[in-house]
Amino acid sequence: MQKTIKYVVYDIIRNRFVMGYTLLLLLLSVSFFWFEADPNKGLLSLLNIILMVIPLVSVIFSTIHFYNSYEFIELLSAQPMSRRTIYFSQFLGLCFSLGMAFLIGVGLPTLIFDGSMRGLTLVSGGLLITLTFVAIAFLASVITKDKAKAIGVALAVWFYLCILYDGMVLMVLVNMADYPMEKASLVFSALNPMDLARILVLMQLDVSALMGITGAVFQNFFSSTWGVFISFVLLLLWVITPVFFGYRIFSKKDL
Amino acid sequence: MMIKFENINKSFGKLEVLQNISLNFEMGQSIAILGPNGSGKTTLIKSLLGMVIPDSGQILFDGKNIKNEFAYRSEIGYMPQIGNYPPNLKIAQLIDMMKDIRKGKKEGIIIDEEIIALFKLEEMYQKPLGTLSGGTKQKVSAALAFLFDPKVLILDEPTAGLDPLASELLKSKILEEKRKGKLIIITSHIMADLEELSTHVVYMQDSRLRLFKEMEALKEEFGEDRLSKIIAQIMQNSKKKTELVK
Numbered sequence: 001m002q003k004t005i006k007y008v009v010y011d012i013i014r015n016r017f018v019m020g021y022t023l024l025l026l027l028l029s030v031s032f033f034w035f036e037a038d039p040n041k042g043l044l045s046l047l048n049i050i051l052m053v054i055p056l057v058s059v060i061f062s063t064i065h066f067y068n069s070y071e072f073i074e075l076l077s078a079q080p081m082s083r084r085t086i087y088f089s090q091f092l093g094l095c096f097s098l099g100m101a102f103l104i105g106v107g108l109p110t111l112i113f114d115g116s117m118r119g120l121t122l123v124s125g126g127l128l129i130t131l132t133f134v135a136i137a138f139l140a141s142v143i144t145k146d147k148a149k150a151i152g153v154a155l156a157v158w159f160y161l162c163i164l165y166d167g168m169v170l171m172v173l174v175n176m177a178d179y180p181m182e183k184a185s186l187v188f189s190a191l192n193p194m195d196l197a198r199i200l201v202l203m204q205l206d207v208s209a210l211m212g213i214t215g216a217v218f219q220n221f222f223s224s225t226w227g228v229f230i231s232f233v234l235l236l237l238w239v240i241t242p243v244f245f246g247y248r249i250f251s252k253k254d255l
Numbered sequence: 256m257m258i259k260f261e262n263i264n265k266s267f268g269k270l271e272v273l274q275n276i277s278l279n280f281e282m283g284q285s286i287a288i289l290g291p292n293g294s295g296k297t298t299l300i301k302s303l304l305g306m307v308i309p310d311s312g313q314i315l316f317d318g319k320n321i322k323n324e325f326a327y328r329s330e331i332g333y334m335p336q337i338g339n340y341p342p343n344l345k346i347a348q349l350i351d352m353m354k355d356i357r358k359g360k361k362e363g364i365i366i367d368e369e370i371i372a373l374f375k376l377e378e379m380y381q382k383p384l385g386t387l388s389g390g391t392k393q394k395v396s397a398a399l400a401f402l403f404d405p406k407v408l409i410l411d412e413p414t415a416g417l418d419p420l421a422s423e424l425l426k427s428k429i430l431e432e433k434r435k436g437k438l439i440i441i442t443s444h445i446m447a448d449l450e451e452l453s454t455h456v457v458y459m460q461d462s463r464l465r466l467f468k469e470m471e472a473l474k475e476e477f478g479e480d481r482l483s484k485i486i487a488q489i490m491q492n493s494k495k496k497t498e499l500v501k
Contacts, residue, residue: 003355007344014343071339075399078304079356080329254267255306 001085001092004076008093012065018101021057025105028053033113040205043114043122047201050106050126051194055133055162059154062094062137067147074255083251087138091243094134102130118204125197128235132193133158135242142249165192182217189218193238196231256330256406257281258303258438262312265298272298273309274462282406285439287449287470289486290459296442297336299459300409303440304333329357332405336412338396342385346376346395349384350402357403365404370397373424389416397425407438414448426452446483458486460493 012018029046036042069090076086107123140153169188173181189195203222221227258280265273272295280286288296301307303314305321305328313320316327340349350371357364371377374394384392393416400408410429414422429452433439443449449456456473458466466473466489470482477485 003352007341007348007352010348011341011343069341071335071337072341074306074335075338075340076356077306078328078331078333078335079353080326081356082325252308254308255301 001089004081004085004089005093005096008069008090009096011069012093012097013100017061018097021061021098022101022105025053025102026109029106029109033109039114040118043110043118043201044205046106046110047122047198050122051129051198052162054102054126054129055158055194058098058130058133059137059140059158060151061098062134063141063150063154064147065094066090066138066141067150070255077255084247087247087250091134091138091246095131098130098134099127102126118201121204122201124232125200125235128232128239129193129197132235132238132242135239135246139242139246139249142246142253161192161194166195186217186221190231190234193235196235196238200228200231256317256438257315258317258407259315260299260303260312261315263299263302263309263314264311265302265307265309271462273302276312276464278457278464278467280438280440282438283436284455285433285453286441286455286457287453288440288442288457288459289449290465291490294459295462296459297411300333300411300440300442303409304328304331329403330406332400332403332408334396334400334408334410334413336415338392340384340392340395342383344384345381346384346387347380349395350398353399353402367401367404368398370394370401370425370428373428374398374421390418390421393417394421397428401428401432405437408432408440410439410441412443413441414443414445422448446481446486450482456482458489460490465489465493 028049032042032046032049033039036045073086073090077083103123106126110119110123113119136157137150137154140157141150144150144153169185172188173185176184189199199218199222203219222231258278260276260278263273263276265271276295276299288299290296298307302309303316303321305325308322313322315321316324316330319327321327344352354366374397376394376398379387379391384395387395393413397413400410408429413425413429417425426448429439429441433452439452441449441452450470453470455469456466457464468476473485474480474482477488479485479488
């Protein structure tokens with residue numbers, strides 16, 4: 001498997017798009033830290049950019065890459081190689097490439113300008129978000145038959161998780177304002193990887209005071225070691241679940 | 256060693272691609288799979304490679320069911336109809352990768368680089384695969400299919416995109432492998448090539464197996480020496496039949 005991953009990674013890294021993506025992230029993070037005197041604020045601005053750009057790029061690039069490597073996958077499947085090896089070497093190869101792009105583009109400057117716990121949370125959260133959306137892209141790719149449909153599905157999931165979901169939660173919260181919704185909002189945010197990552201970082205930034213009682217409940221939960229642990233497990237589940245279902249489908253798929 | 260298809264059925268949605276196909280291939284045979292476009296030739300080949308999974312029936316390779324298996328493919332060299340490879344990999348890297356993958360899968364692996372030499376692929380070793388023309392990609396596919404001296408060769412339209420010289424070189428290589436007693440399965444629309452290369456003919460139409468006969472027997476039966484004429488006759492007959500049924 002490592003051998004195949006090696007070649008998948010080699011192919012992706014030489015892709016100009018990934019290089020451009022790395023440079024863009026690097027530029028964004030460096031400028032945020034440079035022009036913002038308060039690293040707290042820099043981190044916050046960076047967080048908002050990351051939560052929009054990274055899922056979008058990861059999900060689209062992975063879907064396109066999956067379909068572009070379709071013939072290559074065919075070629076491998078004619079070799080003495082199991083479907084499991086083929087699927088996971090593609091997945092891990094993409095995870096590695098996009099993960100490295102993120103670590104160089106965002107991780108490196110963050111750790112240089114702000115090597116604290118909050119910086120580390122931002123980097124690990126962003127990394128898990130990258131992997132989550134690669135996984136979602138793979139699931140979208142194996143359940144569809146052509147590239148356009150796969151990108152459609154992938155974009156729909158991105159739109160839902162990044163934009164629609166928060167709107168829906170907000171609507172519920174506003175309509176149910178008469179009831180105590182603090183616990184419920186905790187559950188809502190746990191069900192969306194983006195919210196999880198966002199809150200994890202926000203809690204490290206001590207801006208929860210702006211969020212009223214909900215903020216206090218969040219602060220209580222997400223600041224405890226236990227809460228952080230659970231959040232990371234949930235984020236990991238957001239990676240593992242789509243990959244696993246994707247594999248189940250891929251192993252029976254006609255190529 | 257032999258390959259056995261037992262009552263293979265496959266449909267893509269409502270479209271039936273293979274209906275109740277049963278076939279028996281043995282070592283030393285060179286089989287031409289013929290049929291109009293969309294008659295199920297490529298699907299049949301892909302089901303043998305495990306790329307398409309039949310809805311029912313089984314395929315035995317050397318007596319073993321190939322379902323959920325992959326090790327048996329170390330005995331197969333496959334040349335696909337369209338070879339598309341990772342665009343940024345160089346030819347040399349692709350070949351190294353294939354060697355890497357096959358290493359350790361089979362004991363005493365033999366590397367046969369004759370095709371690489373014949374097609375002078377070494378001169379292009381440092382070219383990324385994305386920049387290659389269709390014909391050159393076809394040459395790379397051929398090189399990969401023959402690289403590990405497999406017992407079974409599956410060639411899907413091997414000469415389709417090749418120039419006349421390359422096509423002749425490839426054909427002589429196929430004949431050489433045939434003489435070694437390998438099992439060769441070829442699909443093509445170029446009758447003259449098939450006449451030269453194959454000992455048996457499989458004819459498929461409308462996702463069914465219409466005919467599986469030895470080349471010589473076929474020629475005798477039709478009293479005709481040219482494969483193209485025989486096939487034209489078969490196609491016409493079965494067309495009439497389907498019209499009658501309708």
